[in-house]
Amino acid sequence: DQQVKQNSPSLSVQEGRISILNCDYTNSMFDYFLWYKKYPAEGPTFLISISSIKDKNEDGRFTVFLNKSAKHLSLHIVPSQPGDSAVYFCAASARTDKLIFGTGTRLQVFP
Amino acid sequence: NAGVTQTPKFRILKIGQSMTLQCTQDMNHNYMYWYRQDPGMGLKLIYYSVGAGITDKGEVPNGYNVSRSTTEDFPLRLELAAPSQTSVYFCASRIGDWNTEAFFGQGTRLTVV
Numbered sequence: 001d002q003q004v005k006q007n008s009p010s011l012s013v014q015e016g017r018i019s020i021l022n023c024d025y026t027n028s029m030f031d032y033f034l035w036y037k038k039y040p041a042e043g044p045t046f047l048i049s050i051s052s053i054k055d056k057n058e059d060g061r062f063t064v065f066l067n068k069s070a071k072h073l074s075l076h077i078v079p080s081q082p083g084d085s086a087v088y089f090c091a092a093s094a095r096t097d098k099l100i101f102g103t104g105t106r107l108q109v110f111p
Numbered sequence: 112n113a114g115v116t117q118t119p120k121f122r123i124l125k126i127g128q129s130m131t132l133q134c135t136q137d138m139n140h141n142y143m144y145w146y147r148q149d150p151g152m153g154l155k156l157i158y159y160s161v162g163a164g165i166t167d168k169g170e171v172p173n174g175y176n177v178s179r180s181t182t183e184d185f186p187l188r189l190e191l192a193a194p195s196q197t198s199v200y201f202c203a204s205r206i207g208d209w210n211t212e213a214f215f216g217q218g219t220r221l222t223v224v
Contacts (some may be wrong), residue, residue, distance in 0.1 A: 006153070032210040043115075043201055043215030044154070051210060089153060095209050097161050098169065099144060103153035 003027045004092050006102040013109050019077040021105050023090035026071065030092035030100075035064060035075045038087045038104070047088075048075070080109045113137050117202050117216035124192040124223045132187040132219050134202030140214075141207035143185040145169070145177065147198040148218075154201065160185055161207075192223045 005024045013019045021035075031052035036044035050057040050064045050073065057064050063076045077084055085108050091101045118133045136143065141162045146154040146169075156169030160179040174196060176188040185204075189196060199220050205213040 004153075009151075034212055036215075041218075043203075043217050045215070046212040049210075049212060091154075091213075093209050097142060097209050098156060098159060099203075099205075099213055100156060100170070101146070101154035 002103070003030075004090060004100050004102040006088075006090060006105050008105050009103070010106040010108070013080045013107065015082055015109055015111050016079045019075075019080045019084065019107055019109070021075040021077075021088050021090075021107065023073045023075075023102055024071055025073075025092050027092070027094065027100075028071070029094040031095070032093040033064070033066060033073050034091045034093070034099075035062075036089045036091060036101075037084075038089060044089060077107075080107075082109050082111065085109050115202055115204055115214050115216035117200075117219050119219060120217065121220045122222070124189075124221065126192060126194065126223060128192050129188070129190045130192070130221075132189075132200055132202075132221070134185045134187065134216060135183050136185075136202075136204040136214075137183065138204060138206070138214070139182060140204035141182065142205045142213070143179065144203040144205075144213065145175070145185070145187045146201045146203065147171065147196075148201065149198050157187065157200075189221075194223050197221060197223045 034049040038044040145157040158177040203213040
């Protein structure tokens, strides 16, 4: 039972444009959501997070949106840069302390 | 500041062998996690711990064991290696609240032949 789903395995975006990565979850107990970025042969690194009491959180070029009624969150990267090419994971946490990850979306930003 | 350190980086095991993947963190984090990432797949939670002496199963615990005798160390034990355990294993830690980010190690690539 996949509690956190990223239905798009890959995304290709031109440099300077917006990248939108999507994530859906099924467990209504999740109340903290995170996005991680992963380069090959490295561990995931934290990018941005959002609490369930908010619907938007922004950090520079990265914005995360949360729609609790739809159990959906998205990561917007504007403008996209070639260095953003990586695999992006969304993750969710409940007060049970588990941290559950999605399947990942491979983003490629081309010139 | 070393953060989360995993050893070894690479290992090849024969079917039926056992081994321990080491994970240590120097950030005094209470929470620690073990994940596996199969090719083209996401990160699956194997086991986690919310403090020394406390461990709990994640999504895919079968075939693994853990212990947490100190705050710093969270080793993952494979008793009878099987080809299905070929994967990249990541250890992570976070400070001690459910609403904080986790920090990851560099991973251990394990192949069982």
